Amino acid sequence: MSNKVIQAMYNDDDILMDAVKEVRAANHHIQEVYTPFPVHGLDKAMGLKGTRIAITAFIYGCIGFVFSIWMMNYMMIEQWPQDIGGKPSFSFIQNMPAFVPIMFEMTVFFAAHLMVITFYMRSKLWPFKEAENPDPRTTDDMFVMEVSVEGNEAELVSFLEKTGTVEIKVTEK
Amino acid sequence: MSSHYEAPIRRPLIVGDKSYHDITVEVAAPVEGKANKLWWTAFIIALVAFLWGVGSIIYTIGTGIGVWGLNKTVGWAWDITNFVWWVGIGHAGTLISAVLLLFRQKWRMGINRSAEAMTIFSVVQAGLFPVIHMGRVWNAHFVLPLPNQFGTLWTNFNSPLLWDVFAISTYLSVSLVFWWTGLLPDFAMLRDRAVRPFQKKIYSLLSFGWSGRAKDWQRFEEVSLVLAGLATPLVLSVHTIVSFDFATSVIPGWHTTIFPPYFVAGAVFSGFAMVNTLLIIMRKVSNLEAYITVQHIELMNIVIMITGSIVGCAYITELFIAWYSGVEYEQYAFLNRATGPYWWAYLLMMSCNVFSPQFMWSKRLRTSIMFSFFISIVVNIGMWFERFVIIVTSLHRDYLPSSWTMFSPTFVDIGIYVGTIGFFFVLFLLYARTFPVIAQAEVKSILKSSGEQFKKLRDGNHE
Numbered sequence: 001m002s003n004k005v006i007q008a009m010y011n012d013d014d015i016l017m018d019a020v021k022e023v024r025a026a027n028h029h030i031q032e033v034y035t036p037f038p039v040h041g042l043d044k045a046m047g048l049k050g051t052r053i054a055i056t057a058f059i060y061g062c063i064g065f066v067f068s069i070w071m072m073n074y075m076m077i078e079q080w081p082q083d084i085g086g087k088p089s090f091s092f093i094q095n096m097p098a099f100v101p102i103m104f105e106m107t108v109f110f111a112a113h114l115m116v117i118t119f120y121m122r123s124k125l126w127p128f129k130e131a132e133n134p135d136p137r138t139t140d141d142m143f144v145m146e147v148s149v150e151g152n153e154a155e156l157v158s159f160l161e162k163t164g165t166v167e168i169k170v171t172e173k
Numbered sequence: 174m175s176s177h178y179e180a181p182i183r184r185p186l187i188v189g190d191k192s193y194h195d196i197t198v199e200v201a202a203p204v205e206g207k208a209n210k211l212w213w214t215a216f217i218i219a220l221v222a223f224l225w226g227v228g229s230i231i232y233t234i235g236t237g238i239g240v241w242g243l244n245k246t247v248g249w250a251w252d253i254t255n256f257v258w259w260v261g262i263g264h265a266g267t268l269i270s271a272v273l274l275l276f277r278q279k280w281r282m283g284i285n286r287s288a289e290a291m292t293i294f295s296v297v298q299a300g301l302f303p304v305i306h307m308g309r310v311w312n313a314h315f316v317l318p319l320p321n322q323f324g325t326l327w328t329n330f331n332s333p334l335l336w337d338v339f340a341i342s343t344y345l346s347v348s349l350v351f352w353w354t355g356l357l358p359d360f361a362m363l364r365d366r367a368v369r370p371f372q373k374k375i376y377s378l379l380s381f382g383w384s385g386r387a388k389d390w391q392r393f394e395e396v397s398l399v400l401a402g403l404a405t406p407l408v409l410s411v412h413t414i415v416s417f418d419f420a421t422s423v424i425p426g427w428h429t430t431i432f433p434p435y436f437v438a439g440a441v442f443s444g445f446a447m448v449n450t451l452l453i454i455m456r457k458v459s460n461l462e463a464y465i466t467v468q469h470i471e472l473m474n475i476v477i478m479i480t481g482s483i484v485g486c487a488y489i490t491e492l493f494i495a496w497y498s499g500v501e502y503e504q505y506a507f508l509n510r511a512t513g514p515y516w517w518a519y520l521l522m523m524s525c526n527v528f529s530p531q532f533m534w535s536k537r538l539r540t541s542i543m544f545s546f547f548i549s550i551v552v553n554i555g556m557w558f559e560r561f562v563i564i565v566t567s568l569h570r571d572y573l574p575s576s577w578t579m580f581s582p583t584f585v586d587i588g589i590y591v592g593t594i595g596f597f598f599v600l601f602l603l604y605a606r607t608f609p610v611i612a613q614a615e616v617k618s619i620l621k622s623s624g625e626q627f628k629k630l631r632d633g634n635h636e
Contacts, residue, residue: 037617080325101336129382136365141193
């Protein structure tokens, strides 16, 4: 099987949504949809699974929280306990209230940065990465649906033309 | 159309007959066009002020902190005043981008990008002051718990000043990634429109290869939501911790439990004023009146009015508690604040922060652009004086009457302060010419629900 795809272009998000539903109902495989802005409900219409990135943020936050406790316990209590302002640092639990602000900040720091890094890695976003949108207009006002060609190509093209597309292109991937 | 329903009573957030393409063109216009004379004039003034500040900073570092107006009694004055002022200004950006996102306020989308830019630029200014005040700036990394040749020499995690280091650096870095993640699709838009190869290269680099896949958008929205959820308590914690710098000390006038909420409200208050100052000019200069509407300005004025009143309540509560405490030192600190040698600063603070926002109860005044601009400047002056009053008047008459003194700034104090204002505007003006100043991808997503022509179409049809 060739890696042929049909790129159907739409100029409206509502037409695109209807088209996505029709194409899925007709059992064609949508490889990808490129849109200039987040179209709400598109991921569900395409049958994409929900993202688990919020769960990773929670885990990263927990790591940051535990790390901050370990760090402050090691630096303030274990390695070199001092008597600062008549408040000796011999017990973590007794000194803990003073550590709360930094526990909080480290939790947020880890959760936010590691989640964003995870997002960039998973979505392949980094400096010097080449953009992969098939047409420059997809960041302006055009919506592109890529449907893989399986079986009769001409039939698929005429089917897609009926979904309200404004431009259609067959390319090798 | 039914999926884009919005109550007819809500006024449109995008004025005029706009298509998706119009939004692209109008947001890209300031970047693709040439700067006019006004921009160059503003830029050169800001640059000169910035260079004056750089000179003053170099002089301070070369000679020592003695070149400032500080003395034995008033050991903290303009430096910390400016620090708190700038950090406070930053808060509005996060409030708009994070808190209003959680509350699903669509009006944030026209202004969030510039407000976040303001946050980042003003926190940069704020960060300069504690670093310069260290004197030996080359040892600034000592504030971080880094392994060093002394082995067991760590930072003191009991110190509110160290909490501040963690709070401000977390705040700055998280705001930066929040801002940048939102910028990716808009940089991609500029990249795909760029004609000149150099521009194309720069914007491809900045856009991290954003392609706008459905999965990317799904993650993008989730990441924005989680970042907003993290940034909301973060922004509250930052000014809370800034207030701990004072509240955990034993100085009468500082040692009060009301400080955290009072500082946070004040920060939001001054920040919204600065957003108004910047956006009222930008919407005009960059022809963005269709996206930053009078309604946006009105809503920000309401926030200013509410937070200004909260700050007013805090001032009065402080006075009441000082009297009610029965503690002579506490009572004197506040009596001296209001009627002592710095009475004029106190009066300025009261009139700018508590009195002037009350004009916003009037619909006519809060929808007047000129008046909003005027009040935004007044509030910024008032909030600077609030910090000056809290800091200097609490210190200048300390425990020994023999060491009572006054504080007066030297030309170096003034130079550094003016320099940071210059630096801030240098950054903001460069931003306004090179960055997509409106989150156009997000604005496009609300065009059909909140755009004027779509609302008219829908209301006409009686769906």
